[in-house]
Amino acid sequence: MSAYKTGVYRNIFKEIGKTDAEIDAKIKEAVQTFFYDEEERIYHTAGDDMGYLTDTGNDDARTEGMSYGMMMCVQLDMKEEFDRIWKWSKTYMYMDEGENEGYFAWSCQTDGKKNAYGPAPDGEEFYAMALFFASHRWGDGEGIFNYSQQAKDILKACLHKGENGRPGAPMWNRENHQVLFVPGCPHTDPSYHLPHFYELFAEWTNEEDREFFAKAAEVSREFLVTTCHEKTGLNPEYANFDGSPMDKVLPWGQFGDFFSDAYRTAANIGLDAEWFGEDKGQLDVPLRMMRFFGTDLEAVRCAYKVDGTPLERPVLHPLGLLSTIAQSALAIPYSDDADSDFAEAKKWVEWFWNQPLRKGVRRYYDNCLYMFALLALSGKYRIW
Structure with missing residues (x-):
């Protein structure tokens, strides 16, 4: 039976003999490194209420990583970090005019300046899913923190761009x-x-x-x-x-x-x-x-x-x-x-x-995929 129907998620680490204490410690250490370690973190705060994830190999922020970060945060119940990443995305990456109005610029400098004005659909997919989960886990707020409405708006753009005189093309x-x-x-x-x-x-x-x-x-x-x-x-x-x-x-x-x-x-x-x-x-x-x-x-x-x-x-x-x-x-x-x-x-x-998180300049993509695997294999990558 699927987890969608049962609400039960496999913990493959336990299936191969790891203890709850070992699994919890491994996740805690990875989260600390990925989000907070001064030398190895991917996540950075920006001002009082925003934050971004940086592609360490290219020194930019990408919708891929930003939306991944939001998915990690909603799975880990890290609402403050989720909201910071989402506000940075809406402030700097969202495009409210032109051919790609309604989409997010796939790459920005870490000061928020856009490197490109084109979107990448994997970012929109993960943004929408993370926002729906946030709505169900934490409840909708106001404005950009009305998570479910924001998710619906993203998906509407993804399917209906180019219709009724709207510029651009669908995803x-x-x-x-x-x-x-x-x-x-x-x-x-x-x-x-x-x-x-x-x-x-x-x-x-x-x-x-x-x-x-x-x-x-x-x-x-x-x-x-x-x-x-x-x-x-x-x-x-x-x-x-x-x-x-x-x-x-x-x-x-x-x-x-x-x-x-x-x-x-x-x-x-x-x-x-x-x-x-x-x-x-x-x-x-x-x-x-x-x-x-x-x-x-x-x-x-x-x-x-x-x-x-x-x-x-x-x-x-x-x-x-x-x-x-x-x-x-x-x-x-x-x-x-x-x-x-x-x-x-x-x-x-x-x-x-037995593998630690990757260190060094190319660590961003590897460590994002590592974090998702860590959550999934411990039964903590869930439908909310």
Whole structure:
């Protein structure tokens, strides 16, 4: 039974033998480092009532990280930090005019100046979901802290830009129900497909958009089956709508291989398995990936084509990849049989447990994915 129906969430750390005290201590230490440690934190306060998360490798604030931070905070019951991040987002990243009115600028300098005036749909997806959860956990406030209304406004923009003379383009393809890499573009990013979010949007957003998101959840699960390789389980960073790797070279590079963005897909499949458990064939992906990478943890330090062909390109975020594979263990049922599928999953969860947060200039993306895996594997990444 899914957690959506039962309210019961797996604690895989306990399933592999960790104690409550060990798990609580590990989470507490990670939160302290990520949010508050002077040397290693990602989160920073700004003035009396705002805060931001910084991409340490690029020295900017991104809607990806800001919305991730809000999701972490609502899961951890950190309302002050949540409100600070949200107010910074609305103050500096939100665009109230022009082609992208209603969206958030995907990158800003840490003083709030916009680096770009284009949005990235994964930010809007996580903003909306975190805001709905905040509404249910803490209650709606006024203005920008009327969380549920703010979430509905974001999703309305995502679906209805370009209609009735409104400038710009939507973030979903209205015909095929797939989320786009950027508004109006002819391809998608598999790691943006979040059917477990869409199921909830279909319950909580504006009435006229609920049917669309219910269909989007179904379509995304089917898409994930086609975009994840039948043998390796690997998926491309960017894909065509039929799931095939995008072979077009964009101005900023080639993105048809299994690289940084693509890591998140397995984690998303794991969380969807936990929350809803609806299987269109995508729940087999995590085990295929685990078996592809095998018994050598060094395998996560190389980039690959989706068919498993290694590339002479080291990964930028090995801890991020390890974290997402570990989180995907949520798709694999528990068993104490040494020859079971769960024995494979247990190996990855143990590897993850033994890894500390990443240090240094590239720590942002890895540590965001680490924090989500830590919450998910301890049963603390929940529907609110």
